[in-house]
Amino acid sequence: MRLTNPVDQGYVKKLLPDTLGTLIDTMPSLKQGEALLVGESIILPSIVQIDRCTNEPSSNDIPY
Incomplete structure (x- = not known):
């Protein structure tokens, strides 16, 4: 994920x-x-798009 x-x-x-x-x-x-x-399990380093969850997690401390 983004790392600045x-x-x-x-x-x-x-x-x-x-x-x-x-x-x-x-x-x-x-x-x-x-x-x-x-x-080790990835043959070729890749940039992928991760889909958002259909049911967002219930978080009390960090907004999802």
Whole structure:
């Protein structure tokens, strides 16, 4: 999901292999609901659009 804090971006960049480090540059420009998928179970890193829930969660502290 969108990550604009440079310190947080640096942390995530350290978790990625060197070949994927440039993907962090796309994180501040992600739109609402978009996410960058990477990991052992993901064959090719991808930016995906996550659909909103049909039944929004009931949250008392953070508006959904």
